[in-house]
Amino acid sequence: AMENVLERFQFYTPALNGQVSHRLQMASHLRHAVRKKEMLLHYQPQVSLQSGKIVGVEALLRWQHPEKGMISPMEFIPLAEETGLIVPIGEWVLRTACEQAQRWHDLGVHGLTMAVNLSAKQFAQKNLAAMVRQALDDSGFSSHCLELELTESASMESPEKSIEVMKLLKAMGVRLSIDDFGTGYSNLNYLKRFPVDQLKIDRSFVRDVGTDADDLAIARAVIALARSLHLEVLAEGVEDLVQYEIMKENGCDKVQGYYFSTPLAVDECTRLLLARSTF
Numbered sequence: 001a002m003e004n005v006l007e008r009f010q011f012y013t014p015a016l017n018g019q020v021s022h023r024l025q026m027a028s029h030l031r032h033a034v035r036k037k038e039m040l041l042h043y044q045p046q047v048s049l050q051s052g053k054i055v056g057v058e059a060l061l062r063w064q065h066p067e068k069g070m071i072s073p074m075e076f077i078p079l080a081e082e083t084g085l086i087v088p089i090g091e092w093v094l095r096t097a098c099e100q101a102q103r104w105h106d107l108g109v110h111g112l113t114m115a116v117n118l119s120a121k122q123f124a125q126k127n128l129a130a131m132v133r134q135a136l137d138d139s140g141f142s143s144h145c146l147e148l149e150l151t152e153s154a155s156m157e158s159p160e161k162s163i164e165v166m167k168l169l170k171a172m173g174v175r176l177s178i179d180d181f182g183t184g185y186s187n188l189n190y191l192k193r194f195p196v197d198q199l200k201i202d203r204s205f206v207r208d209v210g211t212d213a214d215d216l217a218i219a220r221a222v223i224a225l226a227r228s229l230h231l232e233v234l235a236e237g238v239e240d241l242v243q244y245e246i247m248k249e250n251g252c253d254k255v256q257g258y259y260f261s262t263p264l265a266v267d268e269c270t271r272l273l274l275a276r277s278t279f
């Protein structure tokens, strides 16, 4: 009994209260962040291992807080999900990414894929397909160049429903990619039925691929799995030449990571795209 009391007492320590109020405060700031134009997107290049060219970019959200500076999505995306704010924020992300991709297209950068992350909450929205349709129509961006990234866990929350939503998006011509592949619980039966185009090998398997035989085996297995399901496969978090060469040797299609580029601010990314460099 005494232990219980102590536990409960500890629960109400000032430190934890501080944490709770910090989160409440952050949530209330987050609510106005889009309107106050504090959100921005960075873009990280995705490189084809066949051509060495940039074939896509992933839009990654940043929050430029007036006092706290740049806040990582790792810090505020979970909060945005819990509060449901990810729905309007995610819509802003999709619209902004499509508008930017169309601007690059107008500058002569053709066929570039724009990858956008979708959270589980967004994926569960009834009007998701209509929202995507609207963002494409308003921006003029081609649906065939838009790629939506879903995590395994978001897709597996209610797999039958997911298949329906995926089919709606596929019917519009949008590409679908499974993010962080290998970290969730993969039901291969469902994977076979998901109308997706690509698997993204999670960074955690890529990191030690040069030194850890198990990670190498996993990376190879994911590439083989993608091959046999006729899916494309991208390795994320490629940071050095060793990782790059292993992915290339093993038939991975695309790579993304600091070895090529960190996520870039829009102007920097524009310069890189217009330079048409080959890696």
Ligand code: C2E
Pocket: 044, 059, 060, 061, 072, 073, 074, 077, 086, 090, 093, 117, 118, 119, 179, 180, 203, 236, 237, 238, 239, 256, 257, 258, 259, 263
């Ligand atoms: P993610 O979708 O797995 O994105 C890849 C993350 O890995 C990014 O972190 C990127 O900056 C980082 N990264 C890329 N290359 C390397 C590398 O070579 N080494 C290392 N160590 N890291 C690398 P970031 O931008 O901090 O985003 C973190 C996560 O936040 C994302 O993980 C994604 O789950 C989420 N996120 C970001 N933007 C959005 C968004 O617009 N909507 C939603 N729902 N989630 C987002």
Ligand code: CA
Pocket: 058, 117, 149, 179
């Ligand atoms: Ca992603």
Ligand code: CA
Pocket: 179, 180, 200, 202, 203, 236
């Ligand atoms: Ca990922």
Ligand code: CA
Pocket: 180, 202, 203
């Ligand atoms: Ca990841």
